[in-house]
Amino acid sequence: MAVFGYRVTDGSGKVTEGVIEASGERAATDRLREMDLVPIRVWPAAAGAERKGEAARPGSGARAARRDLLPFLQGFKTLLSAGIPMDRALEMMAELFRGGPMGAVATALLRDVRAGSSLSDAMRKAPGNPFSRFLVQMVQAGQATGRLEDALDQAYRFMERSREFRANLLGSLLYPAILLVASLLSVVLLVVFVVPRFAGVFAASGVLLPLPTRVLLGVSTFLREYAVYLVAVGAAAWWLARSVLSRPEARRDWDRGKMTWPLVGGTLSAMETSRVARSLSSLLTGGVPILSAFVIAREVSGNAAVREGMEAARLRIQGGAKVAQALGETTPFPPLALQMIAVGEETGRLEAMLESVADSYEDTARRSLKNFLTLLEPAVILGMGLLVGFIVLSIFLAIFRLNEVPF
Numbered sequence: 001m002a003v004f005g006y007r008v009t010d011g012s013g014k015v016t017e018g019v020i021e022a023s024g025e026r027a028a029t030d031r032l033r034e035m036d037l038v039p040i041r042v043w044p045a046a047a048g049a050e051r052k053g054e055a056a057r058p059g060s061g062a063r064a065a066r067r068d069l070l071p072f073l074q075g076f077k078t079l080l081s082a083g084i085p086m087d088r089a090l091e092m093m094a095e096l097f098r099g100g101p102m103g104a105v106a107t108a109l110l111r112d113v114r115a116g117s118s119l120s121d122a123m124r125k126a127p128g129n130p131f132s133r134f135l136v137q138m139v140q141a142g143q144a145t146g147r148l149e150d151a152l153d154q155a156y157r158f159m160e161r162s163r164e165f166r167a168n169l170l171g172s173l174l175y176p177a178i179l180l181v182a183s184l185l186s187v188v189l190l191v192v193f194v195v196p197r198f199a200g201v202f203a204a205s206g207v208l209l210p211l212p213t214r215v216l217l218g219v220s221t222f223l224r225e226y227a228v229y230l231v232a233v234g235a236a237a238w239w240l241a242r243s244v245l246s247r248p249e250a251r252r253d254w255d256r257g258k259m260t261w262p263l264v265g266g267t268l269s270a271m272e273t274s275r276v277a278r279s280l281s282s283l284l285t286g287g288v289p290i291l292s293a294f295v296i297a298r299e300v301s302g303n304a305a306v307r308e309g310m311e312a313a314r315l316r317i318q319g320g321a322k323v324a325q326a327l328g329e330t331t332p333f334p335p336l337a338l339q340m341i342a343v344g345e346e347t348g349r350l351e352a353m354l355e356s357v358a359d360s361y362e363d364t365a366r367r368s369l370k371n372f373l374t375l376l377e378p379a380v381i382l383g384m385g386l387l388v389g390f391i392v393l394s395i396f397l398a399i400f401r402l403n404e405v406p407f
Contacts, residue, residue: 134296155286165365180380199220213395252308255305258303275301276298276300277354
């Protein structure tokens with residue numbers, strides 16, 4: 001059994017903290033509910049201790065605010081769903097996150113709400129801008145339709161899925177990246193520092209060296225003598241590429257082209273499709289009007305071609321076009337996704353179909369990424385092995401040639 005810390009509220013609104021033993025976080029949450037308590041947060045005891053120490057570190061405010069945003073939303077929507085008034089819920093959240101960035105944010109929200117502002121307006125003015133436009137619009141729509149708890153739940157699930165997908169993506173890329181960097185560093189160290197030690201011996205012998213050895217020594221000499229120039233050329237190329245891509249039309253063409261690249265283009269396309277479809281589904285389900293939903297969903301994408309296409313699609317929809325037709329004419333989304341959206345429009349289940357599109361293409365992105373990494377890892381190992389093998393072979397060929405020289 002593991003030990004979990006918890007924060008809960010009872011029927012009177014009193015907040016308490018403690019620890020509980022359970023087989024997992026879900027089991028701990030179920031046990032607390034069986035005790036007629038409303039769980040606000042449950043965490044592994046060790047992780048909770050680390051979290052308390054993090055708030056005091058200087059310079060960690062922005063990171064802590066981003067890290068605590070999801071727990072803040074989870075606790076806040078749980079309190080509202082339990083029937084606790086908004087000002088009391090904000091007061092409790094300010095107490096729960098006291099000493100951290102979200103504690104100050106909750107205090108500011110409480111002050112503005114008690115002064116007569118709506119929650120969405122208070123979130124727009126929150127210190128540090130921790131709330132995205134997507135979240136603010138969801139809250140505003142939830143307040144307008146009287147479904148604030150549902151809107152917060154939709155926003156929380158969207159942000160949780162997005163963070164989980166991003167974490168899985170970075171985790172999947174971490175090992176190949178470390179492997180590639182370590183392999184390149186090893187080869188550079190061999191060529192720049194190890195090979196020159198043999199060069200002096202080979203030169204003193206006066207023997208005509210084998211071709212692979214001469215090539216290796218030439219590369220080693222070039223890297224040592226022109227390393228500064230190579231770095232300068234690389235920096236200039238990076239600056240030039242950045243300058244070119246700062247132009248909107250160049251960035252749009254670049255981002256559109258990325259979605260057609262071999263091996264990675266399908267993954268990038270699936271990721272963008274999933275991201276936009278999920279944000280649209282969450283916004284429409286939360287009660288945001290479709291034109292406003294398109295304005296917000298376009299900002300979720302990191303692809304300039306998709307963002308420009310979403311704005312063009314919004315204008316077409318405003319003129320009376322259907323969603324699938326407008327997206328098909330303006331965005332690089334896959335045909336299957338557009339067909340699914342068209343079916344959702346025809347059956348009156350656009351929000352549900354958009355969520356299905358998001359789930360489907362998120363799974364596609366995961367599979368494509370897994371297949372790409374399955375090819376990348378052995379390719380990196382094989383490539384680095386061939387390079388190291390060439391270096392070793394070149395040195396040994398030269399040594400064998402020296403042994404043939406009569407003394």
